[in-house]
Amino acid sequence: MPSVKIPKKSTDTDMTPFVDIAFLILSFFIMATKFKPPEIVPITTPGSVISQKLPENNAVMITVDSSNRVYFTVLSEKDKSKYNAVIQSLNSSRNLGLTPAEMANFSQTYMVGVPFGSLKQFLAMDTKTQEGIKQPGIPVMDSATNELVWWIGAAKQAFAGETLNYLIKGDGHSKYPAFEAIVSALKRNDEFKYNLVTSLDDVPSNSEFDKYNKRLKK
């Protein structure tokens, strides 16, 4: 009887397409990922149903942490000269006496939360040290010494002729008076449009907004 020989098939699979896909996905994620900016103070933003995107350039961000400390950040990735313009205008208007090196350091500083009195000392530190220390926050609560007014004024000057968005990023647990003080500082600079940074919440079904969105889609 002739024996039928079953050919032994190799258990090795060709991994190449697998690798292709893996690296394709990998490159997609590398491109699509934006790393979180360094968070010196953790902020939990309250949720909202509005799904509008956050502007990332030409903006100043005013952050309020859970202990009502106020920080100021200039967001201008595209045009780095703005950082310099802001700090220079502050330096001259408030007589801070900053050295050029300290002013250059401002563009590296992620957020500033110190009163003008200690700004020189703060900017003299390198970024690593800045992150390590606890900033007391910009004084805002007293309208006579509301230093945020000057910060906003300087930013407004630096971005003159361009659109400038005011982002208010508040921690959910911060108290309303801090927010009110920020708004009043903005108002004193004749700025009345703000963007509140929120995280996305689901729209309650069958609410008016839900129905409106559905009608809009039709």
Add this chain to the structure above:
Amino acid sequence: MASIDSGGDGGHKKGPGVKKAKKLSTRVDMTPMVDLGFLLITFFVFTATMTTPTTMDLNMPKDITDPKDQTEVKESGVLTIMLGKGNQVYYYEGKLTVDATGNNFKQTTYKGIRQIIIDKKKDVISRHVHDDTCPKKQEAAKKKGDPDWENACKDRDFVVVIKPDQDATYSNTVDILDEMTINQVKTYAMVKILPQEYELIQATEKTNPNLK
């Protein structure tokens, strides 16, 4: 090549003394590469900021010093919402009356306030009288692409006044502004709380055992 003696030769000799070099497979084991690839993918998936922050627009009015410039609203269409300590909401319709004739100062939560806004809105809409100014409003809404333009005028008298007090948190403020969007309240304003109202809230808070 002939000098390399590979030892155990199969015996396929082509000539005397010529040994064919062993053909090595060009296939590489891809498994570690796949491992690494997926490891990196997992890393990027986890670090990616998937929750993109969103933003809510807020427009504040200019501070008015002249009482003549103030906007007048119909008392019957006003709902005043006050935000207090411990996620409590206080509200009254129209004018605040806390005396022998009655008390319209009420308390609720962030969950309860939605129904109150909805009811008040319905109430205002039901009392709506169509007049000459309405077509203009409808036309404006139509131009904006509002699918609801026919009803644009009906709730024009409905005004919500938001008054957060010192103890309200920022998240309370955003929540109530969100509630305005959810219930499509077109006219609302954030106003400083009156001392009288704040006293009332504090008096109510004292009676609430859940609030310290």
